[in-house]
Amino acid sequence: MTCGYPALFLFCGAPTSPIIASPDMKSAIRISSALPVECQTEAQMKDKIRKIVADHARLGVEFERVEHSTNLYRAGMTSFSSVALMIALENEFDLEFPDGMLSRNVFESIDSIADAIERLQQVQS
Numbered sequence: 001m002t003c004g005y006p007a008l009f010l011f012c013g014a015p016t017s018p019i020i021a022s023p024d025m026k027s028a029i030r031i032s033s034a035l036p037v038e039c040q041t042e043a044q045m046k047d048k049i050r051k052i053v054a055d056h057a058r059l060g061v062e063f064e065r066v067e068h069s070t071n072l073y074r075a076g077m078t079s080f081s082s083v084a085l086m087i088a089l090e091n092e093f094d095l096e097f098p099d100g101m102l103s104r105n106v107f108e109s110i111d112s113i114a115d116a117i118e119r120l121q122q123v124q125s
Helices: 042-056 079-093 110-124
Strands: 019-021 028-030
Touching (some): 042 079, 042 110
Antiparallel strands (some): 019 028
16 A cells, blocks of 8 residues: 555555655665554554543543453443544544444444544545
8 A cells, every 4th residue: 555655655554664765775764653644554553542542531440451452331431432532533533434333333442443444544545
């Protein structure tokens, strides 16, 4: 997948960290977290989602104990908090969850949120 940048972008969105190569292809560097959203690795996306969940989900447990697969509703997220979380995610990732995705299972965990965002980004590309 490419990101609309010059050919210096290599394997954006690949399982490994994205890399930028110099024009002469003799040197390369890892890309910082300042990537466009659609160019972030899965780990970077989940870290960003994790921070948004920490800030907006109002969980009733210590957030350090929350894993990517933790059920956020069982951890204390209310339906009201899930709406605040959804709005924060839409703003951060510059997308809109369609009505068909406005269900409890989409916002159930960091993993399920990341899957939903990835599907939306694929549709937008």
